[in-house]
Amino acid sequence: MKLAVFASGSGSNFQAIADAIEEDRLQAEISLLVSDKPEAYAVERAKTLGISVFTFRPKEYQNKRAFENEIVKHLHEKEIDIIILAGYMRLIGPILLQTYEGCIFNIHPSLLPAFPGKNAIEQAWHANVKVTGVTVHMVDEGMDTGPIIAQESVDIKDTDSLASLTKAIQAVEHRLYPDTIQRLIEKRTSEGSQNRHEHQTSI
């Protein structure tokens, strides 16, 4: 399966996915990194990893439709099967949603539907909850609203600081995202061979 990772920031989840592939825990290939921030550290990481990059500046396009059409061109060129959002700080628009229906996934640092949007770890911290966590979900037109695929909780201990909680959440993200993508790929592969089998036996 060919993945495109979309990232706007540091790209630690992108790195974790690349590491899982390297260590054979994830049977996939990252064929493209897409970033709306050419100066993002994720772009540096891609270059170090030898992964192709498409960067763009949204302001240079007339609207979302225009830059998503451009993204789709690059995704098709690389024959991308699955889009993995990893800190991509934009809502996905109709062009990408329709072209890659059911094939776009995101990770969010809270137990959705609690604390959607930006700064989810800080939101949980300031809400004084005792448990937060990480969610992997399918992407729809909303902000962190698509069907949930995997969740893992993280306790907030009395001894925690915002920094230690952030570290604990990131550690879970870096394990849960590659593991969940691997499970998704296994499911799709077995469904694909099942369909082929049913097709063959019905002929």
Ligand code: GRF
């Ligand atoms: C992660 O916390 C992810 O859950 C959220 O954005 C952050 C990206 O971090 N969607 P990184 O760029 O992967 O380090």
